[in-house]
Amino acid sequence: MKARVHVMLKTGVLDPQGEAVRHALGALGFTGVEGVRQGKVIELDLAEGTPEETVGEMCEKLLANTVIESYSVEIV
Amino acid sequence: MKARVHVMLKTGVLDPQGEAVRHALGALGFTGVEGVRQGKVIELDLAEGTPEETVGEMCEKLLANTVIESYSVEIV
Numbered sequence: 088m089k090a091r092v093h094v095m096l097k098t099g100v101l102d103p104q105g106e107a108v109r110h111a112l113g114a115l116g117f118t119g120v121e122g123v124r125q126g127k128v129i130e131l132d133l134a135e136g137t138p139e140e141t142v143g144e145m146c147e148k149l150l151a152n153t154v155i156e157s158y159s160v161e162i163v
Numbered sequence: 164m165k166a167r168v169h170v171m172l173k174t175g176v177l178d179p180q181g182e183a184v185r186h187a188l189g190a191l192g193f194t195g196v197e198g199v200r201q202g203k204v205i206e207l208d209l210a211e212g213t214p215e216e217t218v219g220e221m222c223e224k225l226l227a228n229t230v231i232e233s234y235s236v237e238i239v
Contacts, residue, residue: 120209133197
């Protein structure tokens, strides 16, 4: 089974990487880009039957810094 | 409107970041993690009516290195 984890900076936390992308898109001539947020996506290849809660635990312990980042787990 | 872009390393391209995560999960006692791939997710806040092709162009020109990375665009 596969699980996909999205880790994004929480709203209000400054995202310099996203800002850099926004500026670069503007410089390339793309108009109408109002905001960019960049995060991580982690695809996990897990043993069959791993419960979703285990993936949540992985996020809490390693994958996300829950002080500034939020995460979502999706079983695919 | 919002668009979400996923950028992942192509299959066969070495992913040291993903490997590091896999080892760390093992060290934390999580068993059954057979593989980890790490990529980027970019959330774009765009002007209404921006066509999906424009987002594809942004990926080709800036967001993804198409030599080693593949991308997918999702309008949300």
